[in-house]
Amino acid sequence: MKKLENKTVFITGGLSGIGFACAIASAREGANIVVADIKSDNGENTMNEIIKINSRAMYVECDVSKFAEVQAAIETTISKFETLDVALNNAGIGGEPNPVGDMTEQAWLKVIGVNLNGVFNCMKHELTYMARQQSGVIVNMSSILGKVGFATSSHYVAAKHGVIGLTQTAALEYATQGIRINAICPGFIDTPLLAKGGITGNDEVKQHIIDLHPMKRLGKSEEIANGFIFLACADSSFMSGTTMEIDGAYLAQ
Secondary structure: OOOOOOOEEEEEOOOOHHHHHHHHHHHHOOOEEEEEEOOOOOHHHHHHHHHHHOOOEEEEEOOOOOHHHHHHHHHHHHHHHOOOOEEEEOOOOOOOOEOHHHOOHHHHHHHHHHHOHHHHHHHHHHHHHHHHHOOEEEEEEOOHHHOOOOOOEHHHHHHHHHHHHHHHHHHHHOOOOOEEEEEEEEOOEOOHHHHHOOOOOOHHHHHHHHHOOOOOOOEOHHHHHHHHHHHHOHHHOOOOOOEEEEOOOHHHO
16 A cells, blocks of 8 residues: 555655655656646746656646735645645745845845745645644654744844744644644755755855755755655654754754
8 A cells, every 4th residue: 555545745845855755756656746837947847756656646826925825826726636635845945145134125024025925825725735634744844943043044043943843833732633744854855946046056065055965965856855755754754843954964963
């Protein structure tokens, strides 16, 4: 029996990186997949890769920073598959690096809007349906930077700390309603987000980031997906309100 057989899994930011790896892993475990993401030039090809594994997959255009778009995406999910069993709130952006005193209001609000408000928007609508079902699993994508600081990334760090706070609080609120809520804290993972941030495209910067991890390498999206499947399925049935650190020992230092 596959671990997510006939479960409906809703994934934000599922067209690339960690979200895509989690969608592929969910498809292999027998789930219905709904990928909610902004438009991508390669979106159709990406969805085709998921559909090859499991035909019960669909794409919904959604900007998680917009409350109404998230509501519409969740309603589409329910309309299509009649249930919402697992949600991965993964969509996120990096943002321009700057010390707090040099951070512009626009740069701050953009990152907070996607990385923190976006998670709230998703949880708000996901929990509405899960509470009616009296069942469900939510996994929020935080970061190692949700537990420590990182110079020039105050917007990202603050948002990811906030995601952990949301996770813990909601887990308490819904603990008796059959709903489990956890967060994953990845280390630096070799994804398009790092490339866009100028990390993996610069050998010197990349090596510096690698050296921050005691395992002396970047993580892989598939390694985060393995953790997601564990949290999404019954294997983690007594886990809620916690964080799973998949970080090459970054936080152990």
